[in-house]
Amino acid sequence: MKRCYLLITLLLAIQSFGQLSSSEIHLGLQKLGVTGTALYLAAHPDDENTRLISYLANEKKLRTGYLSLTRGDGGQNLIGSELGIELGLIRTQELLAARRIDGAEQFFTRAFDFGFSKSPDEAFDIWNKEKILHDAVWVIRKFKPDIIIARFPEDNRAGHGHHWASAIIAREAAIAAADPNKFPEQFQYGLQPWEVTRVLWNTFSFGRTSTISDDQFKIDVGQFNPLLGKGYGEISAESRSQHKSQGFGVPNSYGQAFEYFVTILGTAPEKELTDGVKLSWDALKYPSIEKAVQHLIAEFDHSNPSASVPGLTALYNQLQDARGKETDLRTKHILEQKAKETQNLILQASGIYAEAIADRQFAIPGDTVNIQLGFVNRGNASPTEVHFIHEGKAYPVTELSKKNIFQEIKLKYRIIESPEDTQPYWLKKPKAEGHFNLDNILLTGFPEEPDGRVKLKLSFGNTHLEYPVSLQYKYTDPVKGEIRQKMVYHPAIQIEVKHSVILTGTGRTPLPVVIRVIPADHYGEQELEFKFINGNNQIRIIRKANLRKNIPVEFSFNHHEIYNGKNSVRLVPEVNILNGKSKGYRQSVRIIRYDHIPDISYLKEGEIKLVKEEIKITDSKIAYIPGAGDAVMEALQAMGYQVALIAEADLQPNILKSYDVVITGIRAYNTNSWLLKYYDVLMDYVKNGGSLILQYNTTIPQELIKSSISPFPFFIGRGRVTEEDSPVNFLMPSHAVLNFPNKIQQQDFNGWVQERGLYFAQDFGNEFEAPLGMADKNEELQNGSLIIAKYGEGRFVYTGLAFFRQLPAGVPGAYKLLANIIALNKNGK
Ligand SMILES: [Zn+2]
Numbered sequence: 160m161k162r163c164y165l166l167i168t169l170l171l172a173i174q175s176f177g178q179l180s181s182s183e184i185h186l187g188l189q190k191l192g193v194t195g196t197a198l199y200l201a202a203h204p205d206d207e208n209t210r211l212i213s214y215l216a217n218e219k220k221l222r223t224g225y226l227s228l229t230r231g232d233g234g235q236n237l238i239g240s241e242l243g244i245e246l247g248l249i250r251t252q253e254l255l256a257a258r259r260i261d262g263a264e265q266f267f268t269r270a271f272d273f274g275f276s277k278s279p280d281e282a283f284d285i286w287n288k289e290k291i292l293h294d295a296v297w298v299i300r301k302f303k304p305d306i307i308i309a310r311f312p313e314d315n316r317a318g319h320g321h322h323w324a325s326a327i328i329a330r331e332a333a334i335a336a337a338d339p340n341k342f343p344e345q346f347q348y349g350l351q352p353w354e355v356t357r358v359l360w361n362t363f364s365f366g367r368t369s370t371i372s373d374d375q376f377k378i379d380v381g382q383f384n385p386l387l388g389k390g391y392g393e394i395s396a397e398s399r400s401q402h403k404s405q406g407f408g409v410p411n412s413y414g415q416a417f418e419y420f421v422t423i424l425g426t427a428p429e430k431e432l433t434d435g436v437k438l439s440w441d442a443l444k445y446p447s448i449e450k451a452v453q454h455l456i457a458e459f460d461h462s463n464p465s466a467s468v469p470g471l472t473a474l475y476n477q478l479q480d481a482r483g484k485e486t487d488l489r490t491k492h493i494l495e496q497k498a499k500e501t502q503n504l505i506l507q508a509s510g511i512y513a514e515a516i517a518d519r520q521f522a523i524p525g526d527t528v529n530i531q532l533g534f535v536n537r538g539n540a541s542p543t544e545v546h547f548i549h550e551g552k553a554y555p556v557t558e559l560s561k562k563n564i565f566q567e568i569k570l571k572y573r574i575i576e577s578p579e580d581t582q583p584y585w586l587k588k589p590k591a592e593g594h595f596n597l598d599n600i601l602l603t604g605f606p607e608e609p610d611g612r613v614k615l616k617l618s619f620g621n622t623h624l625e626y627p628v629s630l631q632y633k634y635t636d637p638v639k640g641e642i643r644q645k646m647v648y649h650p651a652i653q654i655e656v657k658h659s660v661i662l663t664g665t666g667r668t669p670l671p672v673v674i675r676v677i678p679a680d681h682y683g684e685q686e687l688e689f690k691f692i693n694g695n696n697q698i699r700i701i702r703k704a705n706l707r708k709n710i711p712v713e714f715s716f717n718h719h720e721i722y723n724g725k726n727s728v729r730l731v732p733e734v735n736i737l738n739g740k741s742k743g744y745r746q747s748v749r750i751i752r753y754d755h756i757p758d759i760s761y762l763k764e765g766e767i768k769l770v771k772e773e774i775k776i777t778d779s780k781i782a783y784i785p786g787a788g789d790a791v792m793e794a795l796q797a798m799g800y801q802v803a804l805i806a807e808a809d810l811q812p813n814i815l816k817s818y819d820v821v822i823t824g825i826r827a828y829n830t831n832s833w834l835l836k837y838y839d840v841l842m843d844y845v846k847n848g849g850s851l852i853l854q855y856n857t858t859i860p861q862e863l864i865k866s867s868i869s870p871f872p873f874f875i876g877r878g879r880v881t882e883e884d885s886p887v888n889f890l891m892p893s894h895a896v897l898n899f900p901n902k903i904q905q906q907d908f909n910g911w912v913q914e915r916g917l918y919f920a921q922d923f924g925n926e927f928e929a930p931l932g933m934a935d936k937n938e939e940l941q942n943g944s945l946i947i948a949k950y951g952e953g954r955f956v957y958t959g960l961a962f963f964r965q966l967p968a969g970v971p972g973a974y975k976l977l978a979n980i981i982a983l984n985k986n987g988k
Pocket of ligand 1: 202322
């Protein structure tokens with residue numbers, strides 16, 4: 160039990176950030192004097208009110224956190240093609256970037272953002288409510304907020320089932336956290352019951368929904384912070400603009416701005432959100448600490464912050480001594496937290512800089528890596544001893560009297576870690592449908608696992624302080640300048656599956672099963688054992704190859720070789736080197752790179768979905784205009800169609816006429832503004848017999864209305880059906896789209912993933928046929944998921960059906976329906 164408690168304390172240790180300026184250190188000193196904590200709570204990255212958070216953290220100087228139930232995995236991606244957990248990885252980093260700007264901390268629960276949800280009941284069913292409540296209670300018991308601020312109300316004004324659910328979690332978790340009978344298993348990890356002073360709802364005005372009223376408690380949060388040189392309307396805009404994958408750049412705002420609140424639990428505030436909370440050391444009956452903090456603030460020298468180091472070190476010891484004797488839970492926690500903040504300020508005020516630089520970004524087990532530990536004391540503080548600690552070994556900095564001289568310690572390190580060690584912690588175990596599974600409960604709530612591979616230990620006499628130093632690789636980009644990335648571990652052999660869906664029943668030659676093996680080292684001539692695993696069954700195939708370092712080798716198999724069953728199946732491929740040493744390798748490395756966030760690298764198991772159903776296709780030649788990024792074109796190739804990727808220059812009548820069908824990728828009109836210029840070209844193409852199939856676009860920008868994309872007017876609405884198993888009605892059972900070349904039946908709508916569709920068509924006239932009707936539970940039937948119009952000799956189709964999700968998941972019915980949509984101008988002409 161003791162060991163667990165120690166571990167949690169270690170993980171709570173502050174991470175060292177970049178060097179703060181004197182005025183930021185000054186603000187940090189002021190925060191040492193404020194003993195209150197606020198937690199903002201909502202469902203997604205971007206739900207948080209960055210203006211209020213900036214104000215709480217920097218004006219009220221409260222320790223401030225944002226608990227987002229999900230990592231935003233289920234949204235759309237405006238900057239690239241990553242979806243699902245990859246989008247969640249990106250948004251995790253965007254939230255961390257936002258928090259570095261607004262000064263708050265970031266937390267998550269295990270909830271997986273499975274996409275739009277209309278009710279909290281659906282959200283809780285899929286997430287597993289108890290697990291999400293457990294995590295929220297854990298974060299509350301650990302972070303110990305005095306106030307919790309929910310973004311949303313517990314009704315349909317929340318606008319999204321996840322939002323509504325987050326309001327329920329805010330209230331229920333606040334109550335459960337205080338109850339010693341709720342989640343008592345958490346107490347063995349050093350947590351205790353925790354009672355918050357109040358829970359508030361921060362009302363809002365979004366678009367047409369306003370939940371603000373004059374009788375609500377309000378505060379002005381638009382102040383200017385001279386220490387930061389910015390107002391909260393500016394800090395907030397900078398923070399919010401980090402949500403780049405959602406395209407949420409927002410303008411600065413200046414001057415007075417009010418936020419409004421409704422009390423959910425506890426007494427209503429009258430003057431401040433924190434009314435009734437003990438916010439000073441005097442109030443906590445520690446006048447000597449109050450005096451020490453005020454003295455540090457008064458004496459702070461902006462041109463020589465390191466003069467504060469002895470005072471800060473004395474305060475650190477005072478806080479630690481008091482913590483040892485204190486019996487009140489809240490006061491003890493504040494003493495501990497303030498000791499950590501003081502420890503961080505000692506490093507910042509000293510001007511000491513330390514780094515740990517590896518000679519590569521990616522290393523494999525067994526590699527010998529050169530690591531350079533760098534240290535420089537740029538101020539006037541005089542630590543008595545300085546050590547780096549790596550793998551339990553101490554490396555002393557010997558020339559301590561040298562000021563402002565960069566000193567290096569070089570070491571060689573043979574990697575014993577496994578690639579799993581740097582896998583994002585919530586992806587180490589397979590995920591359930593609605594939540595991630597953690598292999599280490601102590602990481603509950605963390606945005607990512609802290610990097611504790613290297614530590615810097617500073618000693619000032621008998622005071623010993625340890626700081627984590629991230630192990631990084633650095634290089635210089637001629638345009639962007641110096642870039643640093645965390646060093647991560649990769650497997651010695653990666654395996655990639657070239658085509659993850661293989662259709663064997665289209666009457667065309669199926670794609671081969673291609674496995675690409677990428678060795679990270681030289682293995683020479685080897686016998687390789689491939690396994691294709693299907694639950695407890697597997698097929699083994701031996702192949703020979705010459706494995707040279709970093710040279711991919713492709714192995715091709717016929718689908719009959721790897722599976723001999725009749726039904727569709729999901730297979731996991733594995734490869735072994737038969738030299739007696741190797742274990743099975745199943746993973747490839749995915750690297751996600753964007754300029755606004757650090758590189759993301761994670762391990763992904765390969766899979767092959769063999770779809771054995773009969774899917775009839777026509778001899779249609781297809782042109783594909785990519786949109787925001789989807790894998791639909793690859794799916795069309797897997798079906799056996801001839802598909803060409805076309806660009807703006809190809810939108811000419813004589814080029815288009817060589818294709819039977821033109822399909823636009825998801826949100827093509829949103830991402831390619833030039834498409835609107837080719838309205839006449841595309842309409843003429845349809846009139847002359849072509850088929851134009853638009854996958855969903857969103858309603859923004861406004862030009863995307865009425866006739867600018869279609870021969871006949873319709874609107875793109877916000878209609879969507881989010882229950883992937885909702886019943887589907889055949890409104891026009893004899894329509895070609897349900898009969899040719901595939902007979903579509905109810906079972907073709909089984910096994911869909913995440914949702915039926917989104918951004919359905921609405922307000923369309925009689926020129927359009929709408930063969931499908933569908934609805935979520937307790938909602939009205941919607942008929943805009945697929946609309947078809949005959950125009951001249953051809954067909955115009957708009958569909959919000961989520962083919963971009965179903966096809967990569969290998970859903971046979973979605974393939975059949977798409978084949979029928981493609982066949983529309985081949986039938987009944
Ligand atoms: Zn949201």
